[in-house]
Amino acid sequence: MQMHEWLEQEDLLRKKGDSIVGGYPYGFMDDGAKKDIRRSILKAVAIPGYQVPYGSREMPIARGWGTGGIQITLSLITPDDILKVIDQGCDGSVNAVNIKKFIQAVADVQITNDTLAATVVQTRHRIPEEAMSAGQILVLQVPYPEALREVEASEAETRRMHAEADYSRMWLYLYEDIVNYGEITISYRYPVTVNGRYIMDPSPIPRWDVPKLHMAETLFLFGAGREKRIYAIPPHTTVEPLEFEDHTFRVEDFSGKSCARCGATDTFLDEVIENAGGDRVHYCSDSGYCDKRSA
């Protein structure tokens, strides 16, 4: 059955009966699954940056397409929520649209493109440009939760490294990067230290978004469905990108460039090749913010 057929069928069932989706509990997952995820979320919040293992469930989309984020969203959503889902900053991409339709079908929530109007934002690979507030929750979809995987293939070994805060190999990796290229070349998934204790993968957000995690007003929840891990950064928590005194962390440089649509010079820009002639133009990656500025 195709996704749209399933959604249509569920829509019919919903109109007939008094359940949100025929045959499914509120929020799609069974109670046991939701409780397991909730317990993991609370432990993740209590130990900022630590990856809590949990029993990741089958979702009606493939693992690797946002199932970790969806499971977190579904375990905490209420009918009073206003949900925004973005994919690489865009409200209108296929993945984001289908996740929105699915969650709306099973949890009866309102949908918005406005970051400031949303109570829960689920995102893949971006943090919205507009600063979020204390009552909001940002749920990030995570493909690779382990920041140390680049330097160590074994899960048992990375777990030991986290247990003992033995991060020397990560620092060596960054040092070798500098020796080879003159700077740290990690462009996304830039490793950070959370609350002075755990090195954490902030999901594949660009460097541009990393400073937004530091001492934020908002709760950040990270869900890796395929890898079965949940972790979190509570509000007002220190999040420091790994850096050396003489090679400090820096964000992407867009100086001299602006959004071809709204003219913004202070947002993360996507480079787009416009025509066969190969002209390059830039657009805001955060489409909701760009829409708001263009309106």
Add this chain to the structure above:
Amino acid sequence: MRSATIHKDHATFRVVLQAMSHPGTTCQLPVLVPIAGEHAPLIQLLSCLMDNEVSFSIVGDDAGGLASDISMHTGSIQSNISESNFVIATKGTTSGQLSLIKRGTLEYPDGGATIVYLVDEIAEAEGTAELSGPGINGTVRPRIAGLATSELRELREINAEYPLGVDSMFLDTNGRITCIPRSTQIGEY
């Protein structure tokens, strides 16, 4: 018309999550579906978190068959204190048994238990101990009436070897909740 029962756990969990991510602030559990009995707020709180995968134990008196109430509403099994995932302290004290409670391992610190203290009344200000750390903008000083005087001191001791530790929730008789996770620093008092 849909009944609020189908998403009451969601609404309750959102409040608990808000409380855990903002330690020391006071949050009100939603009043959605009244559960009869003296321990209604506690049952409401535990119902969104506990099932047959986790165990609990009770410190203090088991008034009015609390253990069987919890088991009936959540499916969770009563266990001894050193093995329990959730510990319910009915009289605002763990009676010196805090050191028996699971604190997790360095590999899996999430194995540390959650303690739910039943207390008289919670307020956001004028408390004894100053709290700081993740989730707290500066410092907070919640007042937890009905909590044993030495309890916060003992919590500080047990959570000294971060990330090992226990995470605490304090629930008052009006269904207000405040949390002190292990990441919170408890000041001298």
